[in-house]
Amino acid sequence: MIDLHLIGIGTGNVDHLTAQAVAAMNAADLILLPRKGSAKSDLIDLRREICARVLTAPVRVVEFDLPVRGDDGGYLDAVHSWHDAIAEAWRAQIAAHLPNGGRLALLVWGDPSLYDSSLRIARRLRGAGPELAVTLVPGITSIQALTAAHAIPLNPLAGPVTITTGRMLRAHGWPQGADSIVVMLDGGCAFEVLEPDGVTIWWGAYLAMAHEALEQGPLAVAGPRIALRRAELRARHGWIMDIYLMRKERRNGR
Structure with missing residues (x-):
């Protein structure tokens, strides 16, 4: 069983984290941080700072390279292909770091329910690998x-x-x-x-x-x-x- 927590972290200010978000991060076995290329290094740096500021438990924090969205074809086709690639990247990290299941946390900008595709990507993980349960922790939008x-x-x-x-x-x-x-x-x-x-x-x-x-x-x-x-x-x-x-x-x- 993979217990996936999608945690809203606001717009990058650590003060935006709710007490629920901090608790969910500290209860995780693994936190995955996506790298989005050198042009957006601020984004990974902010996630690193959030982890450094709020983690008090010995939680593993692993960084991985996020796939880049292609420009070929129509917009929706490109987005669907991109989401498929991200799901595969998540699946590879789960297999490498949580082979026996556990509690996984992903830090999502703003709130995971508003113009964010983490929930849609998570659905792609179902039916291929460990059983998946998804919990959403709301954040400041x-x-x-x-x-x-x-x-x-x-x-x-x-x-x-x-x-x-x-x-x-x-x-x-x-x-x-x-x-x-x-x-x-x-x-x-x-x-x-x-x-x-x-x-x-x-x-x-x-x-x-x-x-x-x-x-x-x-x-x-x-x-x-x-x-x-x-x-x-x-x-x-x-x-x-x-x-x-x-x-x-x-x-x-x-």
């Missing part, structure tokens, strides 16, 4: 980190919020009927396809990290500023993780 950093409410008064991706925003524009939208996984600046009049944006990158960057304001003014700053930050660090909330002004001005 980048959405929460964004609204906290800007000290704003996520939703308008009595209003809903739509969560989408940069790919969907670029392909389909502003979601129909939505006043407020959160955009995640934007590989560029998808907000540039929108008509900016009446739209306010709150943007954040590297949230809760030492080099956190924030911008906000009317989209017509803040949008070009964000695009420039985003490019500069990505060139400086070799990678970027960002998220933004946009809200259309309601007819009553609220």
Whole structure:
């Protein structure tokens, strides 16, 4: 039996870990840390720091190279192939380090249930090897980190919020009927396809990290500023993780 714990660790700040997350890490037999290439060395360094700060039990920590997503074929086909490869990498580490079963922990950015594929990858492990049980430990999401950093409410008064991706925003524009939208996984600046009049944006990158960057304001003014700053930050660090909330002004001005 492999008891797999997917542990939400927030956006890399050790203070984001819940007591439940710390307990799950210390109860593990093995923690796997994925390496994502030298351009994203900050990510593995943050995971190492989290382990060094919170582990008080003699837990084995093993690093492994995460497969790289290919660019061949359509987007969904490439993602499915990538997830298959990651599942195989997990399976190889389990066979090498937990051949007789045990408790495995994986540290997941944000929360494992929101725009993260760890649960989908874990399902690929079922039926091929040891029996698998999956436990999810929730974490602070980048959405929460964004609204906290800007000290704003996520939703308008009595209003809903739509969560989408940069790919969907670029392909389909502003979601129909939505006043407020959160955009995640934007590989560029998808907000540039929108008509900016009446739209306010709150943007954040590297949230809760030492080099956190924030911008906000009317989209017509803040949008070009964000695009420039985003490019500069990505060139400086070799990678970027960002998220933004946009809200259309309601007819009553609220």
